[in-house]
Amino acid sequence: MFASQIPFSRGRAGLVPEMKGFRMQIVVASALGWCFGVRDAVAAANSVTNPAEVTIFGELVHNEQVLQQLQDRGLHQLTEGDRQRLPSTPTVLITAHGISERNWQRLTNAGLAIVDTTCPLVRRVHAAARLLVQEDRHLVVIGQPGHVEVLGIVEDFPATDVWPDVASVTTTEHRRLGVISQSTTRPDVAEAVLGRIRELHPHAEIRWVDTICQPTRDRQRAIEELLDQISVLVVVGGQRSNNSQALAERARTRGIRAHLVQTADQLQQDWFRCDDVVGLTAGTSTPDAAITAVQQRLEAIRQQWN
Ligand code: SF4
Structure with missing residues (x-):
């Protein structure tokens, strides 16, 4: 979602409401x-015409409301921990995080039809991994071990370091390294990890392919x-969304109060002071409707300070 969809006037780095006497x-x-x-991916899941015959392979988004809506539509869903299990429906829907070639073969060998919603920018990560391995490099992924996107790469190239x-960076005996990152890695983290890899492998030939989306x-x-302008941050996102948690954590590390809410009714008025500049953001798994509802509730709180 981009801020242009929200009816606020443009500020220095975002959208600021007209003041109308409010502080x-x-x-x-x-x-x-x-x-x-x-x-x-969500649009593809919602356009499935025979939901009872389709299993989503893992969590489509890490947002409980969206998952509940998909379940209400009749789609089956495997939990992330259940990915080794073969779905019992004739069709399986692959999430935007993608899967390994090995897993793809396993599903098709079992006779399952596949609806593929792998993000094209995740495909780019897989393509970069293949290229680097073909160049006879030891593959390194900057990312979270165990994250589904990373598993989709490591399952095809088990020797990969993550x-x-x-x-976490260690010395290896490899003289040729190929480094990529999980698509959602923070650029400053990727840069720091890459620097450490170079530092620990001064004699290695290192090729870095930037796969941050x-x-x-x-x-x-x-x-x-946003953090340059505000005194308190509201993040709209699920409690299990790493990305949403990271946004709140980023604010706290800069000494800014931060609250993570999934719905508008979780906002508490006493979190805010009349002279606060409140930042509003949301994780990548948060639907527009949830953001709009929280924004409207914040606006109601703001007006009470009049
Ligand atoms: S975060 Fe990036 S790679 Fe992941 S689904 Fe979104 S656009 Fe694609």
């Missing part, structure tokens, strides 16, 4: 909420701009 302000991040990959942060970069830039 509390609300600033909306210039990029927030669903990325196109998630939006397309390093989520600077502290543009929506992640947009959201990262937007949150930094």
Whole structure:
């Protein structure tokens, strides 16, 4: 979701409401909420005409409301931990996170039809991994071990090292390294980890393919701009959404109060002061309707300070 969809006037780095005598302000991040990959995947799931015959292979988005809506439509869903199990329906829907070639073969060998909603920018990560391995490089992924997108790569190339942060980087005996990142890695984290890899492998020939997706970069830039202006941050997102948690955590590390809510009724008036500049953002798994509802509730709180 981009802020242009929200009826606020444009501020320095986001959207600021007209003041009309209010002192509390609300600033909306210039990029927030669903990325196109998630939006397309949810649209594909919603357009399935025979939901009872389709199983979603893992969580389509890490948002309880959306998952409940899909379940209400009659779609079957495997939990992330259930991915080793073969779906009992004739069709399986692959999420935007993608799967490994090995897993794809396993599903098709079992006779399952596939609805593929893998994000094109995740395909780019897989293509980069294949290219680097073909170049006879030892593959390194900067990302979260165990994350479904990373598993989709590592399952095809089991020797891969996965390093989520600077502290996890170790020395290897390999002289040729190929480094990619999970598509949603924070650019500053990727840069720091890459620096550490170079430091620990001064004699290795290292090729880095930047596979961080543009929506992640947009959201990262937007949150930094927002944090420069605000005194308190509201993040709309599920409690199990890593991305939403990370946004709140980023604010706290800069000494800014932050609240993570999934629905508008979770907002508490006493979180805000009359002179607060309130930032509003949302994780990539948060639907537009939830963001709009929270924004409207914030606006109601703002008006009470009049
Ligand atoms: S790769 Fe980027 S655009 Fe694609 S689904 Fe993931 S976060 Fe969204």
